[in-house]
Amino acid sequence: MTTSEAIDRFVEDVVAGKARAVARAMRLVDDRREPYFEVLKKLHEHTGKAWVLGVTGTPGAGKSTLVGRLVGELRARDLKVAVVAVDPTSPFTGGAILGDRIRMQQHFLDEGVFIRSLATRGNLGGLSRSSGDVIRVLDAAGFDVIVVETVGVGQDELEIAQMADTTIVVVAPGLGDDVQAIKAGILEIADVFCVNKADRDGADSAVADLEQMIGMGALMRAAQKAGPHGHSAAMAILRAKPEEKAGSWSPPVVKTIAAEGRGVADLLARCEAHRAHLEVTGEGELRRAARRVRELRAVYQEMLWAEAERRLGERLTRAEDAVRGGEDPYAKAAALVEALFEGAPADGHDERKDR
Numbered sequence: 001m002t003t004s005e006a007i008d009r010f011v012e013d014v015v016a017g018k019a020r021a022v023a024r025a026m027r028l029v030d031d032r033r034e035p036y037f038e039v040l041k042k043l044h045e046h047t048g049k050a051w052v053l054g055v056t057g058t059p060g061a062g063k064s065t066l067v068g069r070l071v072g073e074l075r076a077r078d079l080k081v082a083v084v085a086v087d088p089t090s091p092f093t094g095g096a097i098l099g100d101r102i103r104m105q106q107h108f109l110d111e112g113v114f115i116r117s118l119a120t121r122g123n124l125g126g127l128s129r130s131s132g133d134v135i136r137v138l139d140a141a142g143f144d145v146i147v148v149e150t151v152g153v154g155q156d157e158l159e160i161a162q163m164a165d166t167t168i169v170v171v172a173p174g175l176g177d178d179v180q181a182i183k184a185g186i187l188e189i190a191d192v193f194c195v196n197k198a199d200r201d202g203a204d205s206a207v208a209d210l211e212q213m214i215g216m217g218a219l220m221r222a223a224q225k226a227g228p229h230g231h232s233a234a235m236a237i238l239r240a241k242p243e244e245k246a247g248s249w250s251p252p253v254v255k256t257i258a259a260e261g262r263g264v265a266d267l268l269a270r271c272e273a274h275r276a277h278l279e280v281t282g283e284g285e286l287r288r289a290a291r292r293v294r295e296l297r298a299v300y301q302e303m304l305w306a307e308a309e310r311r312l313g314e315r316l317t318r319a320e321d322a323v324r325g326g327e328d329p330y331a332k333a334a335a336l337v338e339a340l341f342e343g344a345p346a347d348g349h350d351e352r353k354d355r
């Protein structure tokens with residue numbers, strides 16, 4: 001597939017949702033193999049329609065079981081669904097993926113469902129980069145809903161969660177530290193909380209903990225907005241009122257028993273309410289705009305990096321050798337960058353346009 005007509009035909013097949021072309025396009029962008037860039041560029045105009053539903057949370061909370069159930073609910077509404085499972089485990093075990101596959105087997109023969117695991121790390125641009133592109137391919141291929149499962153731990157997973165329109169954070173009761181563990185960072189990305197394994201003891205107290213945390217979070221934000229105005233931070237918090245104005249979203253907490261499918265319809269209804277909220281308030285467009293800016297930066301960095309390597313060529317190898325031999329890496333790096341931008345105007349002026 002080298003000629004531009006061949007690429008066009010391939011892109012057409014992807015947009016038509018032909019399973020083999022979609023799978024091939026996903027492998028291409030995941031492996032960063034040419035002509036992945038051309039393909040992504042041509043797919044772009046077909047994107048922006050899918051609802052990206054992120055499912056993240058603590059390991060073993062029941063995310064995959066839940067995703068399987070959500071897929072069932074979405075399929076019952078005749079929606080085309082794709083599932084991307086981002087494997088956080090080391091490539092040596094692969095156990096999580098195998099388990100996921102077995103759990104999702106019921107959907108394998110269903111044509112409206114597409115399931116794909118991403119386990120690659122160390123690609124240029126990282127896991128989140130390649131996940132974003134995989135989501136884009138699925139979006140262009142006409143899937144109505146793209147469910148992305150990640151374990152909410154590392155930076156990569158957080159970034160992937162940010163690609164979602166609506167993010168469900170899943171916790172399970174019984175693990176005392178769970179709620180504490182998800183506090184950092186994850187709280188901010190939750191649009192809907194799910195306390196799964198509600199058949200176990202402690203579900204209600206987990207719900208109460210989360211609701212308290214959400215309330216505190218709203219107070220803190222209100223206090224931040226109010227500013228210190230000479231008060232102590234504590235006074236500001238006491239005086240602040242949780243946002244109640246129309247248009248603000250407070251994440252609901254839903255109990256589920258994914259293993260039995262209980263509460264899943266309610267969970268999905270809350271997610272749909274969030275989606276409607278995004279559109280009604282215009283926040284959805286704001287999020288998409290922010291996502292496009294992040295994409296621009298990521299693609300630009302990746303291209304810049306590749307172009308720099310190409311232009312520096314031998315020079316880069318020589319610099320590496322010099323540093324290996326004990327020379328100052330800072331000085332060498334500065335010299336490389338200088339060599340790259342020699343003669344280029346520093347303020348982004350395009351001289352041709354000035355003439």
Ligand SMILES: Nc1nc2c(ncn2[C@@H]2O[C@H](COP(=O)(O)OP(=O)(O)OP(=O)(O)O)[C@@H](O)[C@H]2O)c(=O)[nH]1
Nearest residue numbers: 059060061062063064065096196197198257258259
């Ligand atoms: N008791 C109970 N067990 C559940 C429930 N939902 C899932 N499980 C079980 O919990 C275990 C973990 O479920 P998974 O769906 O693999 O959890 P996960 O969050 O995807 O796990 P990782 O992807 O490995 O982080 C499995 O043995 C499930 O059968 C539930 O509602 N109640």
Ligand SMILES: [Mg+2]
Nearest residue numbers: 063064096100
């Ligand atoms: Mg899982």
